[in-house]
Amino acid sequence: MSSSLSEPPVLRLDGVVKAFGDTTAVAGLDLTLHRGQVLALLGPNGAGKTTTVEMCEGFQRPDSGTVRVFGLDPVAASGEVRARIGVMLQGGGAYPGSKAGEMLDLVAAYSANPLDPQWLLRELGLADAVRTPYRRLSGGQQQRLALACALVGRPELVFLDEPTAGLDAQARLMVWELIDALRRDGVTVLLTTHLMDEAEALADRLVIIDHGRIVAEGTPSELTRHGAAGRLQFTAPERLDLTGLTAALPDGFTATEPSPGTYEVAGDIDPAVLVAVTTWCADLDVLATELRVDQRRLEDVFLELTGRELRG
Numbered sequence: 231m232s233s234s235l236s237e238p239p240v241l242r243l244d245g246v247v248k249a250f251g252d253t254t255a256v257a258g259l260d261l262t263l264h265r266g267q268v269l270a271l272l273g274p275n276g277a278g279k280t281t282t283v284e285m286c287e288g289f290q291r292p293d294s295g296t297v298r299v300f301g302l303d304p305v306a307a308s309g310e311v312r313a314r315i316g317v318m319l320q321g322g323g324a325y326p327g328s329k330a331g332e333m334l335d336l337v338a339a340y341s342a343n344p345l346d347p348q349w350l351l352r353e354l355g356l357a358d359a360v361r362t363p364y365r366r367l368s369g370g371q372q373q374r375l376a377l378a379c380a381l382v383g384r385p386e387l388v389f390l391d392e393p394t395a396g397l398d399a400q401a402r403l404m405v406w407e408l409i410d411a412l413r414r415d416g417v418t419v420l421l422t423t424h425l426m427d428e429a430e431a432l433a434d435r436l437v438i439i440d441h442g443r444i445v446a447e448g449t450p451s452e453l454t455r456h457g458a459a460g461r462l463q464f465t466a467p468e469r470l471d472l473t474g475l476t477a478a479l480p481d482g483f484t485a486t487e488p489s490p491g492t493y494e495v496a497g498d499i500d501p502a503v504l505v506a507v508t509t510w511c512a513d514l515d516v517l518a519t520e521l522r523v524d525q526r527r528l529e530d531v532f533l534e535l536t537g538r539e540l541r542g
């Protein structure tokens with residue numbers, strides 16, 4: 231990762247609130263993003279992801295709190311900010327008759343130092359669609375063209391709102407590879423997604439939001455380690471006295487025998503816990519077999535925190 235934590239953040243939100251009538255879309259959000267980081271915002275429908283991204287882009291103004299992009303207010307300094315960010319607009323601003331290649335060339339012409347549009351189209355599997363009018367592109371092609379338009383100006387910071395929604399597996403992989411290449415080039419990316427595998431594959435940091443608030447954040451592995459849902463299972467002779475094992479485990483851990491001869495230790499399993507279990511077995515002269523540590527999946531964490539499944 232090429233982020234530089236000593237530099238001022240590329241993006242910073244402090245206590246940001248945004249309501250639409252009675253609906254509080256964003257309810258006091260703090261977020262910091264450093265150069266070269268890829269951050270995924272995850273949340274169920276209506277969690278406030280799009281509203282957050284739109285405030286960062288300067289399309290919406292927060293009711294209270296501050297949004298700073300490169301240290302600037304993205305509404306007041308919209309010209310300067312927009313010249314340095316990449317925004318993926320869903321079909322926005324496209325003339326239905328204009329050709330894919332022409333559209334990208336036009337966007338590139340506004341940039342001082344654009345990427346080669348032909349290269350970008352090839353990278354996104356759109357080389358054959360260069361002369362296709364926008365309205366004849368498939369949904370997935372339009373989506374990839376929107377991504378190309380967001381990236382062609384070599385932005386320092388890119389906002390991608392569900393960049394792979396509706397794409398097939400092959401197109402999704404192309405987009406993932408491109409986002410990975412951006413990260414290697416030191417581009418900062420804020421993306422929203424409903425796809426856990428996408429978040430895990432691309433993001434250095436995940437922020438899970440629900441009802442406009444952050445409910446968890448961390449690296450994918452930090453989030454799956456967090457909480458008390460880790461589980462260690464093993465098989466051993468039936469009806470062992472678990473008092474000694476419970477005493478050897480850290481506070482809050484439980485040791486049970488849910489079915490005869492199958493044992494379960496629940497808690498935040500770390501290497502020291504594994505040692506405690508095997509030491510206890512050795513002291514009893516018992517051989518534990520089929521010993522297994524189950525890591526929580528990100529889906530489990532999400533469900534636990536929001537009570538909802540991710541769409542898609």
Ligand SMILES: Nc1ncnc2c1ncn2[C@@H]1O[C@H](COP(=O)(O)OP(=O)(O)OP(=O)(O)O)[C@@H](O)[C@H]1O
Pocket residue numbers: 250253254255273274275276277278279280281282
């Ligand atoms: N312009 C608007 N007018 C009224 N309500 C809005 C507006 N924009 C968003 N909302 C409401 O604010 C809440 C947050 O919406 P937002 O689109 O930010 O969520 P999201 O996390 O992006 O959801 P999704 O995953 O469905 O896109 C929702 O309840 C939504 O209905």
